[in-house]
Amino acid sequence: MTDFLNLLVSGVALGAQYSLVALGFVVIYRATGVINFAQGGFCVLGAYLAYNFHNTWGVPFYLALVLTALAGAGVGALVDVTVLRRFVGQPPFVVIMLTIGLLILIEQIVPSVWGADPLPLGDPWGLRTVSPGGVDIKVSDLWTVGIVAVVLAGFFAFFRFSRMGVAMRATAVDLEAAMAQGIPAHRVYRVSWSIAGLVAALAGLTLAAGGGGVRLDIELVALTAFPVIILGGLDSPGGAVAGGLLIGVAQVMSGKYQPEHATWLGQGFPIVMPYVVMIIVLLVRPYGLFGQRKVRRI
Amino acid sequence: MARPGTLLVTRPEQRLRLLPTNWYKAFVILLAVVWLTVPINLSDAWLDVLARCGVAAIGAIGLNLLTGYTGQISLAHAFFIAIGAYTAAWLGVRSDLPFLLWLPATFVVGALVGALFGPFALRVRGDYLAILSIGLLYIGQHIFVNWTSFTGGRPGTSTGAPAAIGPLDFADLNLFDQAYSRRQGLFWLVWLVVAIVALLARNIVRTRPGRAMQAVRDRDVAAEVVGVSNARYTISAFALSSGLAAVAGGLYGVVALTVSPADFGGAPGLLLSVQYVAMIIIGGIGTIGGAVAGAVVVVAIPRVIEQISNSVAIPFVGPGEPISLFAFNNMIYGALVIVTLVFEPRGMVAGWERVKAYWRTWPLAD
Amino acid sequence: MEATRGGDDGAVRAPAEAPILQVSNLAVAYNESVLALRAVSLSVPAGAVVALLGANGAGKTTLLRAVSGLLGVHGGTVRQGAITFDGEPIGQAAPAAIVKRGMAQVMEGRRIFGELSVEENLRAGAFTRRDRSGVRDAYDRVMEMFPVLAERRRSQAGLMSGGEQQMLAIGRALMAAPRLLLLDEPSLGLAPLVVQQIGEVIAEINRGGVSVLLVEQNANMALGLAHHGYVLETGRIAKSGTAADLRADSDIQEYYLGAGGGDGARRSFRDLKGYRRRTRWSA
Amino acid sequence: GGRDDEGSKEPTKKGAPATTAGFDGKTITLGVITPQTGIASIIGIPLTKGGEVFFKGLNAKGGIAGKYPVELEIRDSQYNANTAQQNYSDLRNKVVMIEQILGTDVTNAVLKQMQADNMVASPATLDAEWVRDPNLLPIAAPYQIEAINGLSYWVTEGGGEGKTLCALASDDLYGEAGLDGVEFAQKDLDFKMGKVVRFAPDTSNFSSQVQQLSSGCDAVFLAALPNATLSLMGTAATSKLDVRWIGLAPTWVGLLASGATGTYLKDHFWLAAQGPEWGDVSVPGMKMMIEDQKKFAPDQKPDLYFAFGYSQAFTVAKLLEKAVERGDLSHKGIMDALNELGTVDTMGAAGSYTYGPPEDRKPPEETTIFSVDPAAADVGFLKAVKTNYISDAAKKFEFPK
Amino acid sequence: MSTPPRKPAEAGRPLLEVSDVTLRFGGVSALTDVSFDVAHDELFAVIGPNGAGKTSIFNCLNGVYHPQAGRIRLDGVDIMGRRPAAIAAMGVARTFQNLGLFTNLDVVENLMLGRHHLMRTGYFAGAVWFGRARREEVAHRARCEEIVELLDLGPYRSRPVGLVPYGVQKRIELGRALAMEPRLLLLDEPVAGMNLEETEDMARYVLGARHELGVSMVLVEHDMHLVMDIADRVMVLDFGQVIATGTPAEVQNDPAVIRAYLGQAS
Ligand SMILES: Nc1ncnc2c1ncn2[C@@H]1O[C@H](COP(=O)(O)OP(=O)(O)OP(=O)(O)O)[C@@H](O)[C@H]1O
Numbered sequence A: 001m002t003d004f005l006n007l008l009v010s011g012v013a014l015g016a017q018y019s020l021v022a023l024g025f026v027v028i029y030r031a032t033g034v035i036n037f038a039q040g041g042f043c044v045l046g047a048y049l050a051y052n053f054h055n056t057w058g059v060p061f062y063l064a065l066v067l068t069a070l071a072g073a074g075v076g077a078l079v080d081v082t083v084l085r086r087f088v089g090q091p092p093f094v095v096i097m098l099t100i101g102l103l104i105l106i107e108q109i110v111p112s113v114w115g116a117d118p119l120p121l122g123d124p125w126g127l128r129t130v131s132p133g134g135v136d137i138k139v140s141d142l143w144t145v146g147i148v149a150v151v152l153a154g155f156f157a158f159f160r161f162s163r164m165g166v167a168m169r170a171t172a173v174d175l176e177a178a179m180a181q182g183i184p185a186h187r188v189y190r191v192s193w194s195i196a197g198l199v200a201a202l203a204g205l206t207l208a209a210g211g212g213g214v215r216l217d218i219e220l221v222a223l224t225a226f227p228v229i230i231l232g233g234l235d236s237p238g239g240a241v242a243g244g245l246l247i248g249v250a251q252v253m254s255g256k257y258q259p260e261h262a263t264w265l266g267q268g269f270p271i272v273m274p275y276v277v278m279i280i281v282l283l284v285r286p287y288g289l290f291g292q293r294k295v296r297r298i
Numbered sequence B: 001m002a003r004p005g006t007l008l009v010t011r012p013e014q015r016l017r018l019l020p021t022n023w024y025k026a027f028v029i030l031l032a033v034v035w036l037t038v039p040i041n042l043s044d045a046w047l048d049v050l051a052r053c054g055v056a057a058i059g060a061i062g063l064n065l066l067t068g069y070t071g072q073i074s075l076a077h078a079f080f081i082a083i084g085a086y087t088a089a090w091l092g093v094r095s096d097l098p099f100l101l102w103l104p105a106t107f108v109v110g111a112l113v114g115a116l117f118g119p120f121a122l123r124v125r126g127d128y129l130a131i132l133s134i135g136l137l138y139i140g141q142h143i144f145v146n147w148t149s150f151t152g153g154r155p156g157t158s159t160g161a162p163a164a165i166g167p168l169d170f171a172d173l174n175l176f177d178q179a180y181s182r183r184q185g186l187f188w189l190v191w192l193v194v195a196i197v198a199l200l201a202r203n204i205v206r207t208r209p210g211r212a213m214q215a216v217r218d219r220d221v222a223a224e225v226v227g228v229s230n231a232r233y234t235i236s237a238f239a240l241s242s243g244l245a246a247v248a249g250g251l252y253g254v255v256a257l258t259v260s261p262a263d264f265g266g267a268p269g270l271l272l273s274v275q276y277v278a279m280i281i282i283g284g285i286g287t288i289g290g291a292v293a294g295a296v297v298v299v300a301i302p303r304v305i306e307q308i309s310n311s312v313a314i315p316f317v318g319p320g321e322p323i324s325l326f327a328f329n330n331m332i333y334g335a336l337v338i339v340t341l342v343f344e345p346r347g348m349v350a351g352w353e354r355v356k357a358y359w360r361t362w363p364l365a366d
Numbered sequence C: 001m002e003a004t005r006g007g008d009d010g011a012v013r014a015p016a017e018a019p020i021l022q023v024s025n026l027a028v029a030y031n032e033s034v035l036a037l038r039a040v041s042l043s044v045p046a047g048a049v050v051a052l053l054g055a056n057g058a059g060k061t062t063l064l065r066a067v068s069g070l071l072g073v074h075g076g077t078v079r080q081g082a083i084t085f086d087g088e089p090i091g092q093a094a095p096a097a098i099v100k101r102g103m104a105q106v107m108e109g110r111r112i113f114g115e116l117s118v119e120e121n122l123r124a125g126a127f128t129r130r131d132r133s134g135v136r137d138a139y140d141r142v143m144e145m146f147p148v149l150a151e152r153r154r155s156q157a158g159l160m161s162g163g164e165q166q167m168l169a170i171g172r173a174l175m176a177a178p179r180l181l182l183l184d185e186p187s188l189g190l191a192p193l194v195v196q197q198i199g200e201v202i203a204e205i206n207r208g209g210v211s212v213l214l215v216e217q218n219a220n221m222a223l224g225l226a227h228h229g230y231v232l233e234t235g236r237i238a239k240s241g242t243a244a245d246l247r248a249d250s251d252i253q254e255y256y257l258g259a260g261g262g263d264g265a266r267r268s269f270r271d272l273k274g275y276r277r278r279t280r281w282s283a
Numbered sequence D: 001g002g003r004d005d006e007g008s009k010e011p012t013k014k015g016a017p018a019t020t021a022g023f024d025g026k027t028i029t030l031g032v033i034t035p036q037t038g039i040a041s042i043i044g045i046p047l048t049k050g051g052e053v054f055f056k057g058l059n060a061k062g063g064i065a066g067k068y069p070v071e072l073e074i075r076d077s078q079y080n081a082n083t084a085q086q087n088y089s090d091l092r093n094k095v096v097m098i099e100q101i102l103g104t105d106v107t108n109a110v111l112k113q114m115q116a117d118n119m120v121a122s123p124a125t126l127d128a129e130w131v132r133d134p135n136l137l138p139i140a141a142p143y144q145i146e147a148i149n150g151l152s153y154w155v156t157e158g159g160g161e162g163k164t165l166c167a168l169a170s171d172d173l174y175g176e177a178g179l180d181g182v183e184f185a186q187k188d189l190d191f192k193m194g195k196v197v198r199f200a201p202d203t204s205n206f207s208s209q210v211q212q213l214s215s216g217c218d219a220v221f222l223a224a225l226p227n228a229t230l231s232l233m234g235t236a237a238t239s240k241l242d243v244r245w246i247g248l249a250p251t252w253v254g255l256l257a258s259g260a261t262g263t264y265l266k267d268h269f270w271l272a273a274q275g276p277e278w279g280d281v282s283v284p285g286m287k288m289m290i291e292d293q294k295k296f297a298p299d300q301k302p303d304l305y306f307a308f309g310y311s312q313a314f315t316v317a318k319l320l321e322k323a324v325e326r327g328d329l330s331h332k333g334i335m336d337a338l339n340e341l342g343t344v345d346t347m348g349a350a351g352s353y354t355y356g357p358p359e360d361r362k363p364p365e366e367t368t369i370f371s372v373d374p375a376a377a378d379v380g381f382l383k384a385v386k387t388n389y390i391s392d393a394a395k396k397f398e399f400p401k
Numbered sequence E: 001m002s003t004p005p006r007k008p009a010e011a012g013r014p015l016l017e018v019s020d021v022t023l024r025f026g027g028v029s030a031l032t033d034v035s036f037d038v039a040h041d042e043l044f045a046v047i048g049p050n051g052a053g054k055t056s057i058f059n060c061l062n063g064v065y066h067p068q069a070g071r072i073r074l075d076g077v078d079i080m081g082r083r084p085a086a087i088a089a090m091g092v093a094r095t096f097q098n099l100g101l102f103t104n105l106d107v108v109e110n111l112m113l114g115r116h117h118l119m120r121t122g123y124f125a126g127a128v129w130f131g132r133a134r135r136e137e138v139a140h141r142a143r144c145e146e147i148v149e150l151l152d153l154g155p156y157r158s159r160p161v162g163l164v165p166y167g168v169q170k171r172i173e174l175g176r177a178l179a180m181e182p183r184l185l186l187l188d189e190p191v192a193g194m195n196l197e198e199t200e201d202m203a204r205y206v207l208g209a210r211h212e213l214g215v216s217m218v219l220v221e222h223d224m225h226l227v228m229d230i231a232d233r234v235m236v237l238d239f240g241q242v243i244a245t246g247t248p249a250e251v252q253n254d255p256a257v258i259r260a261y262l263g264q265a266s
């Protein structure tokens, strides 16, 4: 039983990391209708920035956490101002390609600045655990879950109460009509890229914390987040979190139980598993668990 | 502004010419001459790059039929390329079928597998479909790794299938007492196939099935209402596109001699698929010529950058400098993608049209 | 429908002198090649309703795009001329900035946000406003004006019928509490009763001091509401004058109102077969 | 152009070798196909550096046979099979041989073409199946041997006798090679076999695997790559998994020694790898390397891959010397030289490898067992517990013909 | 002045029979027990307030919506549950209230798509070009050119239709529907956004098509002058229910219709 609970806890922790990455995708998608392939790059950049704040410049960790988030937002805004704003109104395809170009750039800039070797983040959480009722929970995971909760709450408040919330969605649906309502598309995009950058930086930091290390392959988590965002629904923050948790838990569970009970599924099945779950869910609900159906009326 | 030539059009047939003006005819003749002479004048290394460009061009034409013309976004192209490569290994290498049999058979197998995926596209749309198709890459990798009898598992399998058309063996070409290298021969072969595929694709898109695909892209419900079956054209576009991907895969096998899941599955597969998307976007979405041009650029540019940066000194770049030459090459590549899009978001073909329009209206343009 | 008010009707505020919108000598080209407007001048006096008539493709929508700063989205550019709003040039301003200064529009083709609910559409319309109570009042008024919308507050706007969407588009523009309202065929696809109602709404808004530039194919309604009118023909202003003048114009009657302008003399659509149109007034 | 300008002009017997692809009569050019960017560059960069440093040292002494300096043409494979093939096409007429190629998939991808070209390459991967490949010049003990030595050390000197061994291996050729070794060792050594867990190479969360190993294992054999090991050891340390880890060389990365993971590894981890402890100048091969490193790459931190690259270059130089001696630096000439090469002694750095005709080749059998010391930055946190250890079991291992 | 409305053809069964069609979306009843017939060669109009369900009827007729109950027959054949493409192939064409053109294609290509179901070229023949594909292209293009001529679309013929003015797009829609050579033509607000002159043009095209091709039509329109002038019979819907059916004159004077839809004007 504790085995199972332990697995569940690790699954939730993994899921929380996925969720955080996925939330970054969701903002951009909601505002621009674009899947941001550079999101993983932003995460990596966030992790390295955290390293700089804490290790190189000696900022206390929790302050570094805040600064990293802000710096992440700055990176998002910078990318928007330098490149993306030229693409307001271009078809999503082009912007997606652009984010791929950005990813290629970030992938090269990071090792050029920090080197290719993994670096220690030096977070106070480390491998510390708490063990309520015999279940080991990593402190860093608790923090990750906490950060996810805060970000999610922030998202809800933002989309519910801020004018920007509606403005973002309106912009994504019909840019021209949104501009005609006085919605400043440039600002909407800048805000959403900043938020995406902020969330990504936090995601990068949590991925590097807890002994993971600041390393280039943090970027790969973004790949795993693809099924997560689709599963929850591309435009749904709640869905991102639900999808993240679902996939996290399913992956950890299948890692343990598939080799024991379903060997016929072949070696390395847990890696494929998120995609299998995703495909099954999509066949039942083509817009994910919480995604909004595209309106099509004639 | 209408082109002066079109003013003289009097019968509908005249609008249907593939090469409406003498300029086009001259251009095609020029291409043929280039095709014939390039292998004589380029090094084997570049011929290899160009053969890969040609392989990519076939795949990109396929993807453009699906994405550019039918509006279905797929990132599973690498998967279908893999299907082609493995099928070619099976039919061409292990069963030793001749080129003129195994290549079309590869198309058929790819098309069948693609058609199986088509129904997913009817249910799941747009970006959701794109990511669903990534799932296919991972599941594909899983299959390729585990189904060892067909794929050779992780180490992969030999794919040097026969490349002879009748007495002409392009892998070992001897013509008029002159021997040509494998890479020369393969250049001729691959680009011959590119030309044929491009012509067939061009014909498809300008006739009934092609129009139907575009109708589905522009407005699927309306298409259905005017009598264009969404299901039929979406599925057949998938079949067509994956069939061509498979042909590309088969030829890739001939060029590469060996394939393994490391070429196509999971993350490398995603990278490859993304490259194909890059080809059609950078070349020009919804045009056959754009797909070919995009393929050449996307495949060859990294090599060109490599050659250039190897021979010029760049500040801050190189051994002992902050930026390694290799990182720099990739940065340039990324920057080129971005700059191209900034300059011409609709791709090279659109840029070309713009240049043409400029010259046509030249005395008037300001 | 019957024209209820004219320019000389006492019920409508007399337009003040200074134009709120002034378009002078405007030329617009699309894609650097198609000239859609050539030397168009037009002005909307503060507090006035100005009607803009014209055949399909005359350039009416283009003119509104130029005024609201949305030309760029369509690959259009202003080749020459100037546009001033409230005396200040707005030729280079961003659409959002223009709306913020007090201009709202009903766009051609409705362009409601299909995936948003009716309520969210209206909230988006009020984006530039900060006064919460004002927004709430405007919201209540729209709901009162179009009870259908109130019924379907939470449903996705894109699923509603064409006419319902048109009502939403109008409601959304009203949420911005503009000083100048641009209407691109507001009566499009609306039932006769609703068209009548829209006419009343426009008049009422105008009484509240809002200037209106009205593009309409329903010339009867448009000239009934307007003080001034312009007729656009292949990118040029072909005619202009007070609404009463225009209604009396024989060309206008022929092409927009139905021969004679009155009800009795209207040609039946059944008898068109042999009918030969008079040559156009413009070159 | 266009023709394969392969094939040297008239092999001059025993005289100066004729000019050929990659040899202009003065300088010998070698190719390198290795990840210089991307995630795998953690390995590729130091590996290449090691080779470069060796050749700088050699060139300072005049070069191969004292007269032919060596140049490296480095191509970035990005660890991608497709790119590597193009790298190879680019290099094949510019180089005498491939001095280093990294990655099993990458090597597989170009092997066919190399056969067609008679090209020789030295893979930086320790797969046993390559021992008998006529086109390849592997160095050091293959993974199987590393595994057998590691386990043998555990059983004979590490208190593992009669205990249960589990295994955690990445689901690829490398993992398979490791497990081959485990299987072989099991026949010869006194330990019980517990669970064998395999994981997909891109796994990033190891909680389920760690939990599977949490009962019934005294030791766990590990075949993973650095990024996986990082995640894995974090989880293992958090779960306080009390087992003895025995990892193959590629599991290691310096970051493992930092923080709480380091503390855990200090007590729980042995690394079975080739070569002596960094800076152990009592071993002549290491002494030579350290001297060159101080001279040509003073900033280089202790690094297993650097040392490997250095030894690899050392071996390649021996092959080239043989080829020069035979007077033929053509691709075919190098193949022939490889068949005649005989034993290359790396002076303790990576064992003695007997080359020659494929069927007679015999890899070295020595493996060094390292333990982790988080305080010992000067040796790259790896202390040799047993240097160049050869187990009896390893001697019995037969390589597939 | 106006010719008397044409009598619905007595002989034989009607072309279209709609009986007791009911359509619901969640809680919203879009149509409740709607029944009507359209005779061969008849021009049948459907009017009603916004949201009454007019477009929904069209959507049911060509298979876009699937009513929960009722029956729809075309020439005696039950077409309920068939796919839109199949119904189109049976000769039902339509124009869309919100425009359903293929925006990136030019005018002729749009019209050619109307002829899709009349052509046979498949992928293979298309790819080969010589033979059937070429023959069909030539023949059908010629027909489309006639329609271009008829509807005065010449000036726009090779522009992507997304860039032509709204009113012209409506004309292209009509053209595409005519290109389908339908038996039954469904027109959804064909003159919305047109001035009087253009409305007259459109009326001429519609009446001309009816005369020359003998198509039956169902017309949905808010322009009462047009409806009352050219329709043979009119059905009035309100909240998804039929509140009146009859000749224009009958309907125009029906108090329920005036209250729900027309108002005092007209
Ligand atoms: N995006 C565009 N690109 C190119 N040409 C355009 C574009 N939009 C409009 N045009 C052209 O500009 C001219 C004016 O079009 P506009 O839409 O302004 O007409 P309109 O008066 O609003 O017509 P309607 O009554 O049909 O709405 C037309 O000839 C049209 O083809």
Ligand SMILES: Nc1ncnc2c1ncn2[C@@H]1O[C@H](COP(=O)(O)OP(=O)(O)OP(=O)(O)O)[C@@H](O)[C@H]1O
Residues within 6 Å of the ligand: A297, C159, C160, C161, C162, C163, C164, C189, E025, E028, E029, E030, E048, E049, E050, E051, E052, E053, E054, E055, E056, E057, E097
């Ligand atoms: N797909 C749908 N989902 C939900 N509700 C729908 C859908 N289609 C139609 N409706 C509803 O059914 C009712 C009838 O709509 P319909 O479009 O048929 O009206 P209409 O008579 O054509 O109106 P208009 O004159 O405004 O075009 C409307 O209230 C509409 O909101």
Ligand SMILES: [Mg+2]
Residues within 6 Å of the ligand: C060, C061, C062, C108, C184, E165, E166
């Ligand atoms: Mg307009």
Ligand SMILES: [Mg+2]
Residues within 6 Å of the ligand: C161, C162, C163, E054, E055, E056, E097
């Ligand atoms: Mg309708």
